Each structure stands twice: as structure tokens, then as C-alpha cells.
Amino acid sequence: MLMHIVFYSTSHVFEAEERLKEKGIECKVVPTPVTDKAYCGVCIETYADNVEQLINHMEHSVVE
Amino acid sequence: MVYLDNAATTKYKPEEVYKAFEYYVREIGVSPGRGSYQLGIEASRMLYKTRRVVAKYFGIDEPNVIFTKNSTEAINMLFNGLLENGDHVIISCYEHNAVLRPLHTLKEKGIIDYSIISREDLMLSPEEVYKKYVKSNTVLFATTLASNLTGRVIYNPSLIRYMKVNGIKTFVDSSQGAGKIRLSMSDEEIDYIAFTGHKDLLGLPGVGGLVCRQKPSWKPLIQGGTGVLGDSYVNPDVFPDAYEAGTLNMPAIWSLNVSLEWLKQSAESIIEHEKELMDYLVTELDGIDNITIYDREYDRVGAVGINIKGKKSNEIVQMLDDNDICVRGGIHCAILAHEALGTREIGVVRISIGWMNEKEDIDALIEVLKRVGEC
Numbered sequence: 102m103l104m105h106i107v108f109y110s111t112s113h114v115f116e117a118e119e120r121l122k123e124k125g126i127e128c129k130v131v132p133t134p135v136t137d138k139a140y141c142g143v144c145i146e147t148y149a150d151n152v153e154q155l156i157n158h159m160e161h162s163v164v165e
Numbered sequence: 166m167v168y169l170d171n172a173a174t175t176k177y178k179p180e181e182v183y184k185a186f187e188y189y190v191r192e193i194g195v196s197p198g199r200g201s202y203q204l205g206i207e208a209s210r211m212l213y214k215t216r217r218v219v220a221k222y223f224g225i226d227e228p229n230v231i232f233t234k235n236s237t238e239a240i241n242m243l244f245n246g247l248l249e250n251g252d253h254v255i256i257s258c259y260e261h262n263a264v265l266r267p268l269h270t271l272k273e274k275g276i277i278d279y280s281i282i283s284r285e286d287l288m289l290s291p292e293e294v295y296k297k298y299v300k301s302n303t304v305l306f307a308t309t310l311a312s313n314l315t316g317r318v319i320y321n322p323s324l325i326r327y328m329k330v331n332g333i334k335t336f337v338d339s340s341q342g343a344g345k346i347r348l349s350m351s352d353e354e355i356d357y358i359a360f361t362g363h364k365d366l367l368g369l370p371g372v373g374g375l376v377c378r379q380k381p382s383w384k385p386l387i388q389g390g391t392g393v394l395g396d397s398y399v400n401p402d403v404f405p406d407a408y409e410a411g412t413l414n415m416p417a418i419w420s421l422n423v424s425l426e427w428l429k430q431s432a433e434s435i436i437e438h439e440k441e442l443m444d445y446l447v448t449e450l451d452g453i454d455n456i457t458i459y460d461r462e463y464d465r466v467g468a469v470g471i472n473i474k475g476k477k478s479n480e481i482v483q484m485l486d487d488n489d490i491c492v493r494g495g496i497h498c499a500i501l502a503h504e505a506l507g508t509r510e511i512g513v514v515r516i517s518i519g520w521m522n523e524k525e526d527i528d529a530l531i532e533v534l535k536r537v538g539e540c
Contacts, residue, residue, distance in 0.1 A: 115213035132201035142201045
């Protein structure tokens with residue numbers, strides 16, 4: 102299922118991208134598709150499940 | 166022209182650095198964190214990658230790097246954010262005005278007090294320094310990596326560690342010496358490092374920063390656009406965005422990324438080359454009549470400060486300039502060091518070598534200085 106992982110910090114978006122790609126997980130940085138202004142304007146888009154353990158140290162939410 | 170003012174700015178950069186600047190301004194050309202189109206995303210990615218490279222360079226795993234326009238801004242951010250009413254700070258007598266002035270301003274406002282470790286006391290053991298200078302309200306020990314006036318290495322890993330173990334936060338101003346002396350914040354118990362890109366790190370002017378072992382929670386130095394949480398009336402509590410209000414100098418930041426990568430391959434040979442040149446320079450200076458070489462006996466980075474009896478520093482600088490040789494005289498924004506050396510009235514001539522200098526440059530300098538001594 103396509104999901105978006107949203108973060109408060111832009112730096113965390115790219116740290117998440119780095120960690121996922123290091124594990125061979127396909128993902129893409131895209132505009133954040135939610136209207137919640139609390140989140141940074143870009144987020145991680147991925148079809149992969151079980152990626153949250155890789156990014157748990159960063160404040161985030163998952164939008165499916 | 167012979168350029169021997171590398172402690173001010175390294176004039177010559179690796180070709181890769183010029184290319185990185187050109188690549189950024191031509192092919193990217195947009196700001197990070199300001200647009201969610203792919204080009205803007207790539208700019209943000211390049212910013213993140215550079216945070217990683219800088220953090221790794223200074224020995225931490227987390228990319229806790231705040232970019233500023235120079236080390237002065239980074240130091241002001243730290244002192245104004247970290248220090249609270251009633252705090253006490255310890256600094257060395259070799260600190261640049263970038264450290265002295267923000268502290269002194271806070272002192273004049275009645276917020277903090279600071280003590281200066283004298284030149285003689287820098288030779289004391291960490292225990293003795295602690296006993297003599299630390300007060301019950303001491304919260305920070307700040308030291309320059311190296312003197313920008315004499316080149317002397319001031320950073321003392323044992324003293325930093327002792328302070329930290331005894332509950333005092335530690336800060337290193339690496340403006341002089343980063344690139345020549347490698348620091349590891351994790352291994353050496355350094356809480357904060359300020360750096361500037363345009364000196365020994367061989368980047369461009371306009372980028373510096375503060376590296377933090379732990380993410381800070383104190384207030385930012387300036388308020389403004391951060392690219393996130395734009396509906397808030399003040400900077401959001403988001404690291405590092407909250408501390409980087411306004412448009413960042415991404416061409417210089419990306420160039421710094423490339424210069425640090427370049428240094429990974431080249432630092433060892435550069436350090437060896439510069440050490441040979443410095444040894445040659447100091448030996449040749451020894452042969453000039455009536456010369457004073459400040460901090461002659463200490464380990465140094467690529468700078469040395471001198472005077473020739475009967476001449477003011479500005480007169481020597483002028484004679485060298487007439488011969489197309491660039492050095493710097495005067496006070497060098499380091500009044501504390503001049504007071505410690507007793508050179509406040511006459512200034513000092515600073516000769517600072519860089520990776521592109523050769524023995525012939527030293528020979529040209531010495532030839533003119535010998536004539537100065539005869540005038």
C-alpha cells in the first residue's frame with residue numbers, strides 16, 4: 102500500500118531517505134499530500150511496509 | 166604575487182571547489198526547503214548531505230550542524246542562546262574578538278561574567294587551571310583551536326576533557342586550524358564547535374556553522390522564514406530549521422561539501438607540505454637581525470607572528486606589499502592576544518602559509534624582510 106511518511110524537520114526527510122535507500126527500500130521524496138501545516142513541505146513516499154523501525158528516532162507520522 | 170595571508174582567507178581553492186560552486190549556481194540555483202518541486206527537493210538533499218559531511222568531519226554521527234554565514238555568527242548564536250543570567254565563562258587569552266566581543270557585550274549587560282586564562286597559566290595542568298579559574302557558576306569553557314595571531318596551537322585536549330568531566334560545557338572555535346588539526350567531538354568531549362568555510366577548510370567565504378554534539382534547545386539568534394511551519398509568528402521548535410532563518414548560502418555550502426571531501430584525500434599531504442614550509446620559514450626568520458618571533462617555541466598551524474625592532478607592523482606590511490607580497494599587520498581582531506604578548510601599540514606582522522605556497526615564496530619574503538631590517 103502506498104504510504105507517506107511525514108516529518109517536522111526537512112533534515113529528517115532526507116535522513117529517512119538515506120536510511121531506507123541504504124536498506125535497498127524504494128522510496129521517493131515528494132510534496133507532502135496533507136494539509137496539516139505542522140509538517141514539512143516534502144515527505145517520503147514508499148510502498149514498503151515495516152520501514153518505521155528504521156526511522157523511529159525521528160518524529161514522524163504515517164499517512165496511508 | 167606572493168600570497169601569505171591564508172589565515173585571513175585561503176585565496177586559492179581546489180579546482181573541484183570552483184566547479185562545485187559553478188554547478189550549484191548554474192544547475193541547481195534554487196534554495197533548499199523553499200519549494201516542493203524536484204529541483205527544490207534536490208537543493209534540500211544537497212544541504213542535508215553537507216550537514217552529514219560536516220558532522221562526520223568533526224567526529225559526530227548525528228547531522229547536528231547549524232549553518233551560518235561565518236563562525237562569528239555561530240559563536241554569537243551559541244553564547245546568546247546558551248548563556249543565562251548569572252553564568253560564568255572561561256576563555257583563553259588567545260581568543261579572537263568573535264569570542265571576546267559577544268561575551269563582553271553580555272557582561273556589559275550584566276548577564277554573565279567571564280575569566281581569561283593568562284598566557285602563563287595555559288601551561289598549568291588541567292587540575293590547576295580548574296582550581297584557579299572555575300567558579301560555582303561556571304558553565305562554559307571556550308578555547309580557540311589555534312591563535313590567529315601567532316599560529317600557536319591553544320587547544321588542549323586534556324583541559325577540555327577535564328572541564329567536561331567536571332560538568333562544564335566545552336566549546337572550540339576552530340576558525341584557525343580546522344583542516345590542519347582534526348577534531349573528534351565524540352572522542353574529545355567537545356560539546357560545540359564553530360567553524361568557518363573559507364580558511365583551512367578551503368571552501369568559499371559566506372558559510373560557517375555551529376556543530377552541536379546534542380541538539381540544542383536554546384533560543385535562535387534571529388527570527389524569520391524557516392521554510393517550515395510558516396503560520397507560526399515565531400521560529401518553530403524544529404532543529405536545525407529554527408536556527409537557520411533566512412535564505413542559506415547554498416553555493417558556498419555545497420562548495421564546502423566538496424572541499425571537505427577533497428580534504429579527506431589531500432589533508433595528509435597538505436599538512437606535511439605546510440609543516441615543511443613552516444619549519445623552513447621559521448628557520449629563515451631566525452636569521453634576520455632584530456626579529457622577534459612570537460610563540461616561537463610552540464606547536465603551530467600555518468601562521469607565524471613577527472616584528473622587527475624599530476619598525477611598526479604596518480611599515481613592514483607596506484614594504485612587503487610594494488614587493489607584491491601579501492601579509493597582514495595590525496591587531497588581527499585579537500586584542501586579548503596582543504595584550505598578552507605586549508604588542509598592542511606596535512601590532513604584529515602575521516605571515517600565514519597555505520597549501521599552494523612553495524619554498525620560493527618564502528625566499529621572496531625573506532629577501533624583503535632582510536632589507537627591512539637594514540633600513
